[in-house]
Amino acid sequence: METTAVGRRVADQVRVVLPTLPVGDATSSQLQDWLKATFRAENQIAGFRTGILAELTRRKGVHIVENNLREKGLRPRRKARSEVETAVELEELPKTSEGMLDGEIPYENARILAKASQEGEIDEEDLLGKARTQSPDRFAGTVRKYVQERSEDDGMSRLERQRCQRFAKINTDHTDGMMVLYGRFDPITGALIETALSQKMNELWRDEDPRARCSPGQRMADALAQLVTREEPGEDGKPSRGPRLLLIADYDVISRELRNGRLGDGTPIPTEKIRDLACQSEILPAIF
Helix, strand or coil, X not given: CEEEECCCCCCCCEEEECCCCCHHHCCHHHHHHHHHHHHHHHHHHHHHHHHHHHHXXXXXCHHHHHHHHHHHCCCCHHHHHHHHHHHHHHCCCHHHHHHHHCCCCCHHXXXXXXXXXXXXXXXXXXXXXXXXXXXXXXXXXXHHXXXXXXXXXXXXXXXXXXXXXXXXXXXXXXXXXXXXXXXXXXXXXXXXXXXXXXXXXXXXXXXXXCXXXXXXXXXXXXXXXXHHHCCCECCCCCECCCCCCCEEEEEECCCXXXXXXXXXXXXXXXXXXXXXXXXXXXXXXXXX
């Protein structure tokens, strides 16, 4: 399986050459090989499209290219904008772009690298190996840690930038009249929201009829609605305790300092922010 681009006469065509053997007649080994080949082809096509988008943006401008993606590529507005932004950003990371064209780096990892390069200086060479071998979820964590370790202020400036980029909106989907919520939050606020939602979802799950349970998505919607629209007292009649946020930090017994502050999922947190949160929180010492 391979991708081919053939000559100037068919410059408007990018072809994927597929095996002629039906999937049902292939051996398990062949199926595994084909699956691996689809990943490589997908990366190559994404890399080729990224180069096209960057060049078109230079020639025609961002808005025309975004409209082209929405109308001909059937991309949602937000995805079209993201693809164009990433294409332009990747022009500053030539080795990452080359890795995509070679089929070795997936688009999502390239996008993560591109965003990180806009937030601060990164050494592309340092991260290329991980970009080739890690899943996007894991690679995102690797890049976050890399950026914070090289930050002069332990990541506080990055956290402040993320907070400045917070965003939320509510609108009506006119196709069915449903209300749609969308938001972006800095990691600490996001973790607090996630913890509060999880806590409320567990309460709702315990109160449900086991024979007629809601789907997880419905339960989360109910939990969000209850958290936003009403303030429920605790069992003693007092306001209920807020969500608990798990913060982890290593204590250096020699320097008597906290180091490597992070959320439970590994997201790095500036030590200064750990101190601020500690003033408002319960501290539960533990040894791992």
